């Protein structure tokens with residue numbers, strides 16, 4: 001089967017399909033009982049990420065249960081900081097904790113880019129297993145965090161409500177901040193290149209905190225690193241589809257789409273789909289953008305919203321997804337409701 005027989009890859013290549021391919025952010029996650037069981041078996045979340053057989057198993061679980069059009073590698077955006085030398089742990093119920101980067105000396109003390117592979121090597125093995133195990137019509141997506149979003153965790157040492165520690169470092173120590181962004185950018189290119197060599201057929205960059213940047217900083221801190229990573233990967237792997245997700249980019253979304261060089265731009269649930277159809281779809285495939293809360297609520301509101309998004313974006317290339325990750329309190333049965341509404 002030629003790779004472009006896969007519906008996801010056809011949409012990413014700019015084809016308008018009668019039924020959009022579907023996958024969900026965080027489709028392998030705590031809302032699934034089988035994920036919780038495998039996670040328990042692995043011990044910790046990081047053990048799960050670094051045990052290729054188990055990481056491949058949880059990646060495949062939602063494919064088996066729901067028949068999504070794409071699998072996303074099971075890993076985390078914080079593995080790259082760990083590869084660069086940050087101490088990383090996940091505290092149950094509280095999220096990630098990392099050693100912090102606050103000065104130029106801290107940036108200089110990070111490990112060199114080539115050293116990341118020693119830490120994150122098992123991820124490439126997960127990709128190799130998946131490339132063999134996936135059904136032929138299902139595409140495999142590799143991913144990484146975009147540099148700004150990764151920097152927000154490395155600087156604060158944890159998730160923060162409005163990314164203030166990182167924005168403060170940007171303003172007070174611009175050179176150290178830029179040096180950190182550049183180090184993450186380089187490491188991300190090598191990390192994603194290895195995923196592609198191992199069998200990832202598309203890559204996605206998660207810039208989950210793009211929305212906390214001021215309009216004046218957006219171009220340099222969000223757009224430029226995304227553009228650089230996409231350009232470098234495409235020069236090494238001609239034709240590689242790149243999905244960018246500048247979450248919360250707001251009025252910058254159109255300029256981002258025009259300049260970033262991604263084949264697909266993922267939009268969050270705050271972006272009106274008719275606007276995206278008019279302003280983004282002529283240039284790129286659009287991915288999104290159902291409110292994840294509808295996966296908790298279910299019923300008619302879920303069906304109506306799913307059909308509305310599908311219909312609004314039916315005139316161009318579209319990959320159906322949520323506006324952000326599916327939450328642990330979502331009902332797995334609602335995924336069937338969603339798929340029936342879109343495909344039925």
Ligand SMILES: Cc1c2[nH]c(c1CCC(=O)O)Cc1[nH]c(c(CCC(=O)O)c1C)Cc1[nH]c(c(CCC(=O)O)c1C)Cc1[nH]c(c(C)c1CCC(=O)O)C2
Pocket residue numbers: 024025026027028029030039045072073074075076077078094095096143159206208325
């Ligand atoms: C910011 C971010 C992270 N990780 C990620 C992002 C960007 C996307 C977004 O904005 O949500 C990306 C990510 N994280 C995970 C995936 C796997 C693939 C998939 O989407 O199914 C992906 C693509 C697994 C995960 N990553 C994490 C879980 C839950 C861990 C568990 O099993 O306890 C999963 C399934 C943990 C994680 N990882 C991260 C946080 C803040 C947390 C704790 C919050 C939480 O518990 O949900 C960092």
